Amino acid sequence: MTMKITFEKKVLSKNDRIAAEVRRHLTTRGIVAVNLIGSPGSGKTSLVERTAAWCHGRFATAALTGDQATRHDADRIERAGIPAIQITTGNECHLNAQRILDCVSRDELWDIELLLIENVGNLICPAAYDLGEAAKVALLSVPEGDDKPLKYPGLFQRADLMVISKIDLLGSSDFDADRAERNAREIAPHIEVVRLSCRTGEGLGRWTGWLTTRLAQTAPLTARRD
Ligand code: MG
Numbered sequence: 604m605t606m607k608i609t610f611e612k613k614v615l616s617k618n619d620r621i622a623a624e625v626r627r628h629l630t631t632r633g634i635v636a637v638n639l640i641g642s643p644g645s646g647k648t649s650l651v652e653r654t655a656a657w658c659h660g661r662f663a664t665a666a667l668t669g670d671q672a673t674r675h676d677a678d679r680i681e682r683a684g685i686p687a688i689q690i691t692t693g694n695e696c697h698l699n700a701q702r703i704l705d706c707v708s709r710d711e712l713w714d715i716e717l718l719l720i721e722n723v724g725n726l727i728c729p730a731a732y733d734l735g736e737a738a739k740v741a742l743l744s745v746p747e748g749d750d751k752p753l754k755y756p757g758l759f760q761r762a763d764l765m766v767i768s769k770i771d772l773l774g775s776s777d778f779d780a781d782r783a784e785r786n787a788r789e790i791a792p793h794i795e796v797v798r799l800s801c802r803t804g805e806g807l808g809r810w811t812g813w814l815t816t817r818l819a820q821t822a823p824l825t826a827r828r829d
């Protein structure tokens with residue numbers, strides 16, 4: 604047990620050093636990176652697609668999307684109008700900072716202002732790996748149940764924002780959005796919450812408003828290539 608903890612600590616401190624390097628890259632280039640974390644099927648890719656459409660003509664945006672296999676999500680996101688790099692993680696169930704560092708100098712990511720990182724679908728270990736992002740967003744979809752913040756506190760404690768997704772499905776189960784918010788604030792009093800549906804578009808304005816605020820807080824560009 605002790606050996607295992609020591610090993611995990613080592614891995615995470617190495618990750619933190621690489622994450623700091625990623626953060627330096629991104630901040631000197633004026634890029635806001637958002638790390639989207641949620642279960643498989645919580646609507647991460649749909650949110651990236653909706654955001655891609657909204658960004659058109661507003662903010663230069665690209666996406667990194669992590670999955671164990673396939674480039675289905677990158678294809679979906681590119682059809683929504685922004686460049687997307689698929690990261691296939693094989694046996695790993697999370698993204699780590701090295702995966703992001705390997706991508707930050709690619710052409711697709713050069714002159715962007717917003718980088719959407721869709722993590723591997725999983726509520727546990729993605730939360731522990733700093734990717735050098737400006738903010739972590741935890742997605743909780745209505746079908747998953749409103750008790751998830753209490754069951755997986757690590758993610759919600761580290762997240763800046765909780766997105767309650769698929770609110771068009773409210774009423775189809777016992778999910779209570781107010782209770783979900785209370786549960787999240789019980790373990791993460793700082794957390795902001797946005798409720799939305801990518802299917803109907805309800806609440807998307809609050810999400811894009813949150814993004815706009817994050818983008819406005821970013822320092823002017825200092826290191827554009829060309
Ligand atoms: Mg996805």
Ligand code: ZN
Pocket residue numbers: 695696697728729
């Ligand atoms: Zn993992």
